Amino acid sequence: MLFVLTIISLAFVFGCGNNEASTEAGTEEDKAGSGNKLVMGTSADYPPFEYHETSNGNDEIVGFDIDLAKAIAKEMGRELEIQDIGFSGLIPALQSKRVDIVLAGMNPTDERKQSVDFSDKYLTTEFAAVYMKEKPVTQFADLKGKKIGVQLGTTQEQAAKDAGLETVSLDKYPDLIQELKSGRIDAVLVEDTVAAESIGSDTALDYKIVPEIAGLDIAVALPKDSELTGEINEAIKTLIDNGEVDKLKDKWLKLK
Structure with missing residues (x-):
């Protein structure tokens, strides 16, 4: 009886150990930035930068920032995944590493820089x-x-x-x-x-x-000390130099 109980106990211990390892592996796979995926957070209620568009029963997030993010991901050789999050929840999502980057018409203020890092600017608005x-x-x-x-x-x-x-x-x-x-x-x-x-x-x-209120630069937000910052800046420079950003401006940003 003692021998049987010992075997059962060992089986239980090793079984639990395998389950725990599987859980950790699954969590690691689900983290933003794993593999070849680039996870982008945005607040899709802000046309023409990002918003929901429904066509033939299909809902899609579209806009200037979305097309720019796709172009950046392509330059980096990564697959883009988009997560729609309320604007006030975007920086917490970066801090918890639920997302790799944020494109949401976000201005790199001094206050925000205390919590996250920013790329070079890709647009200036009034x-x-x-x-x-x-x-x-x-x-x-x-x-x-x-x-x-x-x-x-x-x-x-x-x-x-x-x-x-x-x-x-x-x-x-x-x-x-x-x-x-x-x-x-x-x-x-x-x-x-x-x-x-x-x-x-x-x-x-x-x-x-309203010229009395100074305009603002727009940039990509990233977690503090992100390894992606350099790649993002290189991609933005390439897209500005080759005229792709200007094409996106003509497509999405229409002023009277």
């Missing part, structure tokens, strides 16, 4: 105020004393506060436009290219560049 035509914004002074919508955790949010504006912060940009149309806010502060895309054929909306 700020614009989106407003209802019946309540036009003709100058920066028109924003004073009004409720200005900004996306939570963005540079626009901080820029608006620094400019002394009263802000209403929401996580999703489309929700801000709905708040604007409902009259609960007076304008939305956003990048010029996003403003142009927002109004589209909507005759009730318009926008105005």
Whole structure:
């Protein structure tokens, strides 16, 4: 009986050890950056940079940043995987290494640089105020004393506060436009290219560049001390030099 119990105990121990090893191996395979995969985080509610497009029942994330990420991955010889995450959750996703990179119209501010690293810039944009035509914004002074919508955790949010504006912060940009149309806010502060895309054929909306608030550079965000930073910078330089970035600007970033 003692011999039988000993054999059973050993079998149990070795069985548990094999299961644990398998679990660890599976976890390692699931980590971002494993193998030939490049995992990108974005917040797909921000046209024309990244947004959902449905065609023939198929949902796809498209936009300037998406095409740029595909081009970067191709230059690096990697397969791109995209994860849609709320904007305020993108930096935590980098810190926990759920994603390798973030492309989401993100500005490399000093505050963000304390948490993550950034590539060289790939675009520079200006700020614009989106407003209802019946309540036009003709100058920066028109924003004073009004409720200005900004996306939570963005540079626009901080820029608006620094400019002394009263802000209403929401996580999703489309929700801000709905708040604007409902009259609960007076304008939305956003990048010029996003403003142009927002109004589209909507005759009730318009926008105005706000030069009083300095424009911003856009770059790829990466985890601190990422081994990919050098490769990303090389890919961006190549795509700028060969005119691919300009082609993407012409395709996606339409200003009036």
